Amino acid sequence: MTNIPGTQMTDGAPTYLGRGDPSGRFADYRPDWVGKMADDVTLEGSILDGAVKGRDAVRAVIGGARELYDRQDFNYAGPWGDSSFIEDYTAEVQGKPVGAVHLITFNDDGQVQHIVVNYRPLSSVMFFSRLLREKFAGTPYAEYYLAGEE
Template sequence: MTTYMGSGEVSTHRTDYTPDWLGKLAEDVTLEAAVMNGVAKGPEAVRSILSFARTLYDYQEFNVIGRYGESGFVEDYVATVRGEPIGSIVVIRYNEAGLVGNIVINHRPLRSVLLWSRIMAEHFAATEYGTFFLQPEDLPYAGGQEPVQ
């Protein structure tokens, strides 16, 4: 079974998870993700993006949630977004003050990454965060371009 499909056990599906670290963002926090172009900077941008992103999950099924090393935290989970399976690894790095300095989120598979990014682009289209997400020119065949051979 692929790692993003989950166990299929409905009793492990959570819809109530709110990460504690989301309330502890440093002023210079950054967010990078497989669904994004560029790096979001600052607590307002990170909270805006993640607050909406969290609403997209039908559920989350966690494999791991917890501290790692002296200054890190990790979440490993699978979920569905509009019925499509998605796996996520979230790596949180705390700064010397104990605040979240950097968030990196990796998703899989590609089909779900593209779906997620498209939904985010539509939601944030009229905002300063819209360009972080999938744009028509990002697609390999955009604008009638010929496929690369």
């Protein structure tokens, strides 16, 4: 078993219910990887049905999701292995708690090649997906999200 110092203890409580980094070390964090996407970058995740491909499409989808956050508090952001980066944060969308983990993988040129975004809990994932379908109504991005009250 790996011993990781500084691991956040949860006492069985879901981490998405809490606020992010209380020490404020991520208060000014802005992900610089967003400006380093490959032309053919792909995005997939628990909120999407399918994979979004292409720099403009991925930026539109990520930007649209962030616009719906009431707040976003990072717990961790940093390197993961030799060619990846990870972000862990909590957020709220219309008062509903959301936890997220992003795994960003870079190609040999240092550009973002693939992004996986996993949200939790399931009830918030479904709610958020429906909101994003409404937000992107009339665009090609709407079809990636849930429709109605399934």
